[in-house]
Amino acid sequence: MxxxxxxxxxxxxxxxxxxxxxxxxxxxxxxxxxxxxxxxxxxxxxxxxxxxxxxxxxxxxxxxxxxxxxxxxxxxxxxxxxxxxxxxxxxxxxxxxxxxxxxxxxxxxxxxxxxxxxxxxxxxxxxxxxxxxxxxxxxxxxxxxxxxxxxxxxxxxxxxxxxxxxxxxxxxxxxxxxxxxxxIPDAGELPVVDRAKPTCPPEEYFPYDEKYEVPPLAPFGTGYRYHVTGLNHKKDGFPTNDSKQIRENNMRIMNKIENHKDEIWKNEEKFLDDAKIAVVTIGSTARSANFAVRVAREQGIKAGLLRPLTVWPFPDKAVKELSKRVRAIIVPELNLGQMVLEVERCAGGACAVEGIHRVDGEPINPAQILEVIKKYA
Amino acid sequence: MSEPAVKEKKQKLSVPFNYDKYMRPHKLPHIWCPGCGHGIVLKSLLRAVEATGIDKDNICMVSGIGCSSRTPGYVDFNTMHTLHGRAFSFATGIKLAKPEMKVIVISGDGDALAIGGNHFIHTCRRNIDLTAIVYTNSTYGMTGGQYSPTTPIGDIATTSRYGNIEPPFDACEMAKAAGATFVARGTAYHTLELEKTILAALQHKGMSVVDVIDACPTYYGRMNKFKSATHMMEVIEKDGTVNVKQVDKLPPEKVQGKLLRGILHNVERPEYCQQYANIIEKAKGGK
The missing domain is CATH 3.40.50.970 (Thiamin diphosphate (ThDP)-binding fold, Pyr/PP domains)
Structure with a gap:
């Protein structure tokens, strides 16, 4: 089985x-x-x-x-x-x-x-x-x-x-x-979350009720007849031109994420405890970085890896904290410089930040990353 | 064939109709201009809904963007005001996910035939059981009166000051060609006829399209020198259309250049959700 x-x-x-x-x-x-x-x-x-x-x-x-x-x-x-x-x-x-x-x-x-x-x-x-x-x-x-x-x-x-x-x-x-x-994990091995549904009677239901950070969502056709729109709306879902309500609407959808970043963030860290050079990268590039960091360690270079599994919201806290204790952060990415901008923002000049970029349809290989790690060793 | 039913319906109409049952009265007044026919079309639609006997909880109304697309906000169904031109796609998702729900799409001619043209065509092709009411007023009213895909050649709009050079679409011809199994046209002027047409559309199993000729006196009307909203309705809706049943009885000159009203196309073809139910059965190991 x-x-x-x-x-x-x-x-x-x-x-x-x-x-x-x-x-x-x-x-x-x-x-x-x-x-x-x-x-x-x-x-x-x-x-x-x-x-x-x-x-x-x-x-x-x-x-x-x-x-x-x-x-x-x-x-x-x-x-x-x-x-x-x-x-x-x-x-x-x-x-x-x-x-x-x-x-x-x-x-x-x-x-x-x-x-x-x-x-x-x-x-x-x-x-x-x-x-x-x-x-x-x-x-x-x-x-x-x-x-x-x-x-x-x-x-x-x-x-x-x-x-x-x-x-x-x-x-x-x-x-x-x-x-x-x-x-393939067994049932129950990974958590599975289902959206909250209202328990109140339909006449008391507001699909965007500000008393909740994330209001329950009633499926259509279950007796809760309400309105959905792409316009800024009030708690009942109907459009509004009221500046206070527009602001509240915009802020709540931002804050429900902003206030829970700690639960949404997920990073993998490797050899970061004593690292002097850190590589911050995602996806397939992180696989090359993982290899490069291990080779660097074998050569006596204190390199480490921070791999965000949540790139948005950007892991500000982890990168900020990292920038204060390393000499350099290297950001390999298959583009001409995107995540490196976020890393620079979080580092705020506390350490050197250098990107490695590639847009020729080929992956960034470990040797490329190792070369830059050695530059800061 | 359907004459006796029609007479019966007329009798029923003489009874005062309680629109409040279907409206969200606290959302009134609506945004439509004085003289606009959208409210008249909505009343016909609500009477037709009543005649179907379907519970409000099981009705979903989906719209795109534009004046007509504000309709769902005023009615007490499961309602969704979506993106410009995309109402057909949102509605397809809702219907496929929950086939037991009656899904009505409200769209305008710009919404359905220009920005949503591709979605309109493919929704008709699939023959999914939706009822689309397309309010055709030949203008983009919400943005102040630009020419639309149904503006006649030569007419004035804020973006065709020298006269429109683009030939108009016929929504019914397009729906039929694309595969809709029920295609009809009504006007805001012929309110009782429109109610019957919409009722037939709602009762049809498959994609039904009702093109409703409606007038925008505020923009289209003023720019094209119509004397009043009622004058506009008479010229465009009353005199500019002819019921399909009368075509054979009228001399050709009374029919030429006029849009046909009534049920223009009504055929049976397997409906999408029913076919998908067969797919599920097959996938689960049935035959």
Whole structure:
């Protein structure tokens, strides 16, 4: 029995397993490289459990349909890659302001535009935070291993349900298509969170009740007839032009995340206790960094690794604290400098910060990282 | 064929109708201008809903962006005011996730046929059981009167000051071509006829589209020299349309250039959610 749960899976297939483990019952998507295997997998698996899969006419329709599915109470997912993620920004903002749980997977590929569909990239880090217009909360999780794609997809659903907000699963093409042996967790092994539903009578229900940080969300069709809009709204969901209410509406959706960053943050730390040089990186690049740091240690260099599994909200506290006790922070990333800006902001000049960047469709290899580590040794 | 039912319906209409049952009265007054037909269309819609007997809890109304898309805010259903042009996609998600719910889409001609054109086409193609009411007033009213996909050639809008050069869409032709199984047209002028048309749409199993010709006196009307809102309704809705049942009885010159009203297309084809239920059965190991 236990043997059966061992599987050799591709990252995108692990994402499917994670979604199913979390209780996903609705998927709407549009084919796009390198994330299509998620749609293909769920088109087979979801109906087997009575769930729904639909291939929509485009990326915008996909996120809209997924939000619609979520409004009926089903845990919903959509998956895409760079160009599709650009198109989904409209729906992402809607899910933020209307506070509708949703998970969006973005398997990052080279850009801009159509770019390099089959090549890896980490150039959507900033887009995951700032892609949709207006100030809005953002949660993005960043797995680095196939096993972790499964568990982080589950965590993404949990955060989404708990905070009533869209959550992005951000990994690159290397991870999406890499095969690793993984273990499908038993039921109960990983926590699974379901959104809070109202217990009050319908006439007392307010979908955006400010007495809660995260108000319960009634599924459509359960006797709670209420209004949802992408306009700034009052606690009853109806649009408002009142400046006080607009501010309250905007601040509450930000603060429900801001005030719980400690619960949302998740970092992996390696050899950081006595480190003088730290590498801060995510995803497949963290695998190279992990190797580089171990080689550096073998050579007597006090190097360490900080790997955020939550890139948004950015792990300010961990990076700030780190910058005060290391000589340098090195930030390798498959883009021309995105996460390095956040690291510089957090370090605030307390240590040297140097990025390693690559946009030729090839991964950053350990030797490249080791070379920069040695510079600060 | 349907004549006796029509007469029966007319009798029922003479009874005063309690709109409050379906409205959120504390959300009034609405945002629509004096002379706008949107409220008239809504009244026809609510009477049709009453005639279906469907419980309010099981009705979901989804809209996009624009004047007509503000409708869901005023009615006591499960309501969702979404993104410009995307109401069809949100509604598809809701319907597929919960097929037992009656899902009504409210959209305008700009919302459904321009920015939402692709979603409109594919929603029709899938034949998913939604009822779409498209308020066609040939203008973008919310933004102050720009030309829309249904503005006639030569007409004036704030973005076609020299006269519109783009030919208009016929929403019904497009819906039919795309695969909707019920396609009809009504106007805000023919309120009782519209109620019956919408009722038939709501009772249809599959994608039903009702194109409702409506007038925007504030922008389109003033820019195109209509004397008044009522004058506009008479010219565009009363004299500019002809009921499809009368076409054969009228001389060609009385039909030419007019939009047809009534049920224009009504066929049966497997509905999307029903077909998906078969998929589930198959996936679970049935035949």
């Amino acid at each position: 236990a043997e059966k749960r061992k599987k050799l899976l591709q990252g995108n297939e692990a994402c499917v397993e994670g979604a199913l483990y979390a209780g996903c019952m609705f998927y709407a998507g549009y084919p796009i490289t390198p994330s299509t295997e998620i749609a293909e997998g769920l088109s087979v698996r979801l109906p087997q459990r009575g769930g729904k899969f639909i291939q929509m006419e485009d990326e915008i329709a996909s996120i809209a349909a997924a939000i619609g599915g979520s409004m009926t109470g089903l845990k919903s997912l959509t998956a895409t890659s760079g160009p599709g993620f650009s198109l989904k920004q409209e729906g992402l903002g809607y899910a933020c302001i209307a506070e509708i749980p949703l998970v969006i997977v973005n398997v990052m590929r080279g850009g801009p535009s159509t770019g390099y569909p089959t090549g890896p990239s980490q150039s959507d880090i900033m887009q995951a935070k700032w892609g949709t217009h207006g100030d809005h909360p953002a949660i993005a999780v960043t797995p680095a291993y196939v096993q972790e794609i499964l568990s982080e997809t589950v965590r993404a659903f949990n955060l989404s349900e708990k905070y009533r907000t869209p959550v992005i699963v951000l990994y690159d093409e290397i991870l999406g298509h890499m095969r690793e042996p993984i273990t």
